Amino acid sequence: MQLDFSGKVALVTGAASGIGEAVARQLAASGAQVVVADLDRGAAEQVASGIGAQARARQLDVSDADAVRQLVEATVAEYGGLHLAVNNAGIGGASLATADYPLEEWHRVLGVNLHGVFHSMKYEIAAMLAGGGGAIVNMASILGSNGWAGSTAYVAAKHALVGMTKTAALEYSARGLRINAVGPGFIDTPLLAGMERAAYDGLVALHPAGRLGTAEEVAALTCFLLSDQASFITGSYHLVDGGFSAR
Numbered sequence: 001m002q003l004d005f006s007g008k009v010a011l012v013t014g015a016a017s018g019i020g021e022a023v024a025r026q027l028a029a030s031g032a033q034v035v036v037a038d039l040d041r042g043a044a045e046q047v048a049s050g051i052g053a054q055a056r057a058r059q060l061d062v063s064d065a066d067a068v069r070q071l072v073e074a075t076v077a078e079y080g081g082l083h084l085a086v087n088n089a090g091i092g093g094a095s096l097a098t099a100d101y102p103l104e105e106w107h108r109v110l111g112v113n114l115h116g117v118f119h120s121m122k123y124e125i126a127a128m129l130a131g132g133g134g135a136i137v138n139m140a141s142i143l144g145s146n147g148w149a150g151s152t153a154y155v156a157a158k159h160a161l162v163g164m165t166k167t168a169a170l171e172y173s174a175r176g177l178r179i180n181a182v183g184p185g186f187i188d189t190p191l192l193a194g195m196e197r198a199a200y201d202g203l204v205a206l207h208p209a210g211r212l213g214t215a216e217e218v219a220a221l222t223c224f225l226l227s228d229q230a231s232f233i234t235g236s237y238h239l240v241d242g243g244f245s246a247r
C-alpha cells in the first residue's frame, strides 16, 4: 500500500534509534517533512542526515515539559504547522521486583515513558487543532495490556499510556484528530542490546512467529495509522506482536 504524506509535517520522538528511526525513515520516504527528535543529539543528526533534506534533527528530553512545548512551537513556526506525531521515546528501566524497585528509577521510567507522552500530546494536540486536525500514534507495548515480572514501572507506564490514548481520542476525534496506540511485541532494536543469548532465545519462544519483530514492521503499522487510509481508526490499541498476545 502506497502511503502519501506529501505536505505533512511530522514529529517523531526517540527517532534516533530503533522503532523511531524506522518510523522517521518511512514517513520521509512517503513524502513527509520529519522532525527527528531525541535525547541523543549526535545520533539524531546522523539519522536526519541519512534521510536528507526532508528531515531535521532536534535535541529533546521528553520528560521536560517546557522543552517539548518549545520544540512543538518551533516546529510550527518553522514549517507552518504540525500534522502527524509519533510519541515513541522510551526506556526499559531496571529489572527488579516491585518491592525492590528503587523510587528514583520508578520516577525516571515514568518521567520518560508516561509523562513524556503526556507532555508531547498536550502540546501536539494544541498545535494540530490550530491547523484543523492531524493524527497521533503513541508507542505502547504488549506490556500495555500484559504484566511482566521485574518491570513494574515500564508496565505501569505502558498501561497508562493506552488509557491516555483512549481518553484523548474521546476528547478530540470529533475535531479532526485521530489518536491511537501501537503495541509491539519484542522487537530487535538497541533497547534489547546486551541481552544474553539464552534470554534472547527465551523471548523468541514467546512469539508464535518464531522470531522477534523488526523496527520496520512496527513502523509500517504506525505509518498506516497516521495515514488517511486509517481515517475511521481512533482511540484504539493495535498490536504488532508476532502472535504474543494470542496465547
Ligand SMILES: NC(=O)c1ccc[n+]([C@@H]2O[C@H](COP(=O)([O-])OP(=O)(O)OC[C@H]3O[C@@H](n4cnc5c(N)ncnc54)[C@H](O)[C@@H]3O)[C@@H](O)[C@H]2O)c1
Pocket: 013, 014, 015, 016, 017, 018, 019, 020, 037, 038, 039, 040, 043, 060, 061, 062, 063, 088, 089, 090, 091, 112, 116, 139, 140, 141, 142, 183, 184, 185, 186, 187, 188, 189, 190, 191, 192
Ligand atoms: N524494542 C522492543 O522490544 C519494544 C517493544 C515494545 C515497545 N517498545 C517501545 O518502542 C519505543 C522505542 O523503543 P526502541 O526499541 O526503538 O528503543 P531504542 O532504545 O532503540 O530507541 C529509543 C530512543 O529514545 C531515545 N530516548 C530515550 N529517552 C529519551 C528522552 N527522555 N527524550 C527523548 N528521547 C529519548 C533514545 O535516545 C533512543 O534513541 C519505546 O517507547 C519502547 O518502550 C519497544
